[in-house]
Amino acid sequence: MLRIIIADDNEIVRRGVRHLIESHPGWEVCGEAADGETALEIAVREEPDIAILDISLPVLSGIILTRLLRQDCPTTRVLLFTTHDDEETVNNGLAAGARGYLLKSDTGPQLEAAIIALAARKPYFSSPVAEILLDAAVNDRKRSRLETFTLRELQVAQMIAEGASNKEVASRLNIAVKTVESHRASAMRKAGVRTAGQFVRFALRSNLIKA
Numbered sequence: 001m002l003r004i005i006i007a008d009d010n011e012i013v014r015r016g017v018r019h020l021i022e023s024h025p026g027w028e029v030c031g032e033a034a035d036g037e038t039a040l041e042i043a044v045r046e047e048p049d050i051a052i053l054d055i056s057l058p059v060l061s062g063i064i065l066t067r068l069l070r071q072d073c074p075t076t077r078v079l080l081f082t083t084h085d086d087e088e089t090v091n092n093g094l095a096a097g098a099r100g101y102l103l104k105s106d107t108g109p110q111l112e113a114a115i116i117a118l119a120a121r122k123p124y125f126s127s128p129v130a131e132i133l134l135d136a137a138v139n140d141r142k143r144s145r146l147e148t149f150t151l152r153e154l155q156v157a158q159m160i161a162e163g164a165s166n167k168e169v170a171s172r173l174n175i176a177v178k179t180v181e182s183h184r185a186s187a188m189r190k191a192g193v194r195t196a197g198q199f200v201r202f203a204l205r206s207n208l209i210k211a
Contacts, residue, residue, distance in 0.1 A: 002119050005031035005046065007039035007065065008054040008081070013104070017052060017081070020108055027115070036060025043073050050118050055082040055093060056210045058162075063096050063146070063208070064154045070097035071151070077118040081111070087132050088144045089207045094133075095147045100124040146206045148190050154208070156183040160196075161203035 004021055006029060008014045014032055021027045031042035036057040043051055051069060055062035066078045079100035080093045093101055100114045103126045110126065117124035125133065149157065152173075159169045166184065170177045188194070191202045203209045 002027045003030040003048045004050045005048045007033045009034045036065040066096035101129045153187045157187040161209045
């Protein structure tokens with residue numbers, strides 16, 4: 001049995017993906033979440049074969065969640081299923097450890113093909129994403145700013161950009177406020193910004209948070 005979890009903050013999308021999975025013999029949905037933190041808890045508990053994730057997830061973005069899954073659930077293959085088709089977001093997702101990248105504008109058969117590919121431990125990319133990867137390979141791409149962030153810096157960055165205070169971040173991550181301040185300063189430096197407003201705009205451009 002191929003066990004799959006779904007993480008998307010849009011209930012209609014989750015319902016559609018669940019329907020496709022449950023109509024396929026030998027596949028089952030072993031968990032469903034509307035935010036990244038819940039998805040991580042389910043993945044650690046259920047140890048799914050495949051995780052289908054949106055990138056713009058609340059609490060923990062799909063990029064952060066992918067990196068956490070690579071660390072905590074190394075046998076789970078990640079399929080990013082998203083509307084974002086810009087080069088930077090694609091590169092960030094794949095650098096985080098995703099094995100597949102599919103756009104929500106793609107068809108049901110393509111989603112099915114992606115799941116089959118990942119189940120066979122093969123990568124799968126929609127055509128626009130494959131073109132981005134080809135161009136990157138030919139042009140020897142540079143790492144994006146977001147790729148230089150540590151996992152903890154990413155977690156702090158998303159929470160700060162979503163409006164959490166240093167104290168709130170410290171409480172949620174169970175770390176000291178001074179540690180949060182250090183991660184925040186490092187993240188802002190790597191983002192190349194000086195003010196909170198500039199950092200929020202960077203987070204929006206990088207699809208770390210939703211507009």
